[in-house]
Amino acid sequence: MKRQIPLILCFLFGVVMLLTQFSPHSLSQGIYEEVLNWARIITPFALVFSTITLLQTHITRIRRQTEHWQYSFLVFGGIAIMVVVGIPFGPQNPVFEWLFNNVQLPMDATMFSLLAFFIASAAYRAFRARNLEASLLLITAVIVMLGNVPVGDLIWNKLISLTPWADTYANGSSLMKQWILDNPNLSARRGIILGVSLGVISQSIRIILGIERSYLGGGD
Amino acid sequence: MELFGIWIAAFLTLCIYSFLYKDNPFYRFAEYLFVGMTVGYGIVLSYHQGFIPFAWEPFMDVFTGESLFGLIKLIPIGIGLLFFSGLSSRHTWLIRFPSAILIGVGCGLAIPNVLRANIFEQTRGTIEPFAAINAGTLSGMEIFSAILMVIGVICTLTYFFFSVEHRGPVKWVSKIGIAFLMIGFGSAFGNTVMGRVALLIQRVDFLINDWLGSFVALF
Numbered sequence A: 001m002k003r004q005i006p007l008i009l010c011f012l013f014g015v016v017m018l019l020t021q022f023s024p025h026s027l028s029q030g031i032y033e034e035v036l037n038w039a040r041i042i043t044p045f046a047l048v049f050s051t052i053t054l055l056q057t058h059i060t061r062i063r064r065q066t067e068h069w070q071y072s073f074l075v076f077g078g079i080a081i082m083v084v085v086g087i088p089f090g091p092q093n094p095v096f097e098w099l100f101n102n103v104q105l106p107m108d109a110t111m112f113s114l115l116a117f118f119i120a121s122a123a124y125r126a127f128r129a130r131n132l133e134a135s136l137l138l139i140t141a142v143i144v145m146l147g148n149v150p151v152g153d154l155i156w157n158k159l160i161s162l163t164p165w166a167d168t169y170a171n172g173s174s175l176m177k178q179w180i181l182d183n184p185n186l187s188a189r190r191g192i193i194l195g196v197s198l199g200v201i202s203q204s205i206r207i208i209l210g211i212e213r214s215y216l217g218g219g220d
Numbered sequence B: 001m002e003l004f005g006i007w008i009a010a011f012l013t014l015c016i017y018s019f020l021y022k023d024n025p026f027y028r029f030a031e032y033l034f035v036g037m038t039v040g041y042g043i044v045l046s047y048h049q050g051f052i053p054f055a056w057e058p059f060m061d062v063f064t065g066e067s068l069f070g071l072i073k074l075i076p077i078g079i080g081l082l083f084f085s086g087l088s089s090r091h092t093w094l095i096r097f098p099s100a101i102l103i104g105v106g107c108g109l110a111i112p113n114v115l116r117a118n119i120f121e122q123t124r125g126t127i128e129p130f131a132a133i134n135a136g137t138l139s140g141m142e143i144f145s146a147i148l149m150v151i152g153v154i155c156t157l158t159y160f161f162f163s164v165e166h167r168g169p170v171k172w173v174s175k176i177g178i179a180f181l182m183i184g185f186g187s188a189f190g191n192t193v194m195g196r197v198a199l200l201i202q203r204v205d206f207l208i209n210d211w212l213g214s215f216v217a218l219f
Helices: A004-020 A026-064 A069-089 A094-126 A132-147 A150-160 A172-182 A184-208 B002-020 B025-064 B068-087 B092-127 B129-135 B140-159 B169-218
Strands: none
Touching: A004 A026, A004 A184, A004 B092, A026 A069, A026 B025, A026 B068, A026 B092, A069 A094, A069 B025, A094 A132, A094 B002, A094 B025, A094 B169, A132 A150, A132 A172, A132 B169, A150 A172, A172 A184, A172 B169, A184 B092, A184 B140, A184 B169, B002 B025, B002 B169, B025 B068, B068 B092, B092 B140, B129 B140, B140 B169
């Protein structure tokens, strides 16, 4: 029962969602919308549960006084302040918006911009033209990076002005970037997308049919 | 209040950038606070955009006499509450019920959507230009690009096709596939770098213009 009922539920909900998408009948569309709404209702509970496990982890850190345990209070504080302001007054509340715009958003943007430095050091290691494949990676990345900024076209136009084709091939840096993105890059991406999609479909069928059961976890 | 917000944002920005020197208490302060606030923000959004409109409001309609249909919302609420069985080691297996439903719904949604958007549309996009070639409306460069697209897709797929051994002609086709993949990864890398640099420029611009500019307002 502990494993069979979840397998049956997964099968039923999977098949219902699958079949209702192929029928334009109002009853079918009604069932589709209702099941989708059920998923939307269940998902916040999963988020709250995962937050509780996060809090448990930090409570354990504080209790055992592991390294940097004092900072765990900041996690509690961060969650508490957003929840206390956001839950009763809603996300449109001015205080909640102020917290989002002046605390969370700047930290989010800064965290991601920090990667600019680390990605530069990673590029130094990865972009050594040791063979044909690495050289292709290097050349493409340089063209795309230069094509993304005005200085790329500036350099290109300066160089091309030394040749008789200055008018024909102006702004070649950004044009070359766009051609790479629209053609060889897109063909590689399409190959990956097609492969991944076939994998997603086969894995979904396996899960619905109960062949793939790893999501049930261990135990009886 | 606006000035206070700028100073708070600038302090936290500098706290995070201090990591470029080395791991330090200021960075850890911002890091842990960021984790907490992001989780809190996620809870607030999922409560107001998920639970309230799809569960609470239809359920309240039952009491206002508008519709009895809201009673059915007690079922997903009950199923959702089963997630908390994970807190008890004896009843943790009950967590499989809501998980199985969410996974089943996800799989049922994925099959037709992936088939339509990722397989049919991408295949159509790859071979569609050939209709224009036939009509004679494409330039020489566009014809070359269309042929290159088909070659690229076939070679990339061949590289990921492991049912045959990569020997002889298959090996060469898959090698061309690797070349296309490298161009794809190079483009992705280039775009990612530029995206991150744009964010860095935006943060530096904030520090120089907004934060340092606020000194003028202060003094």
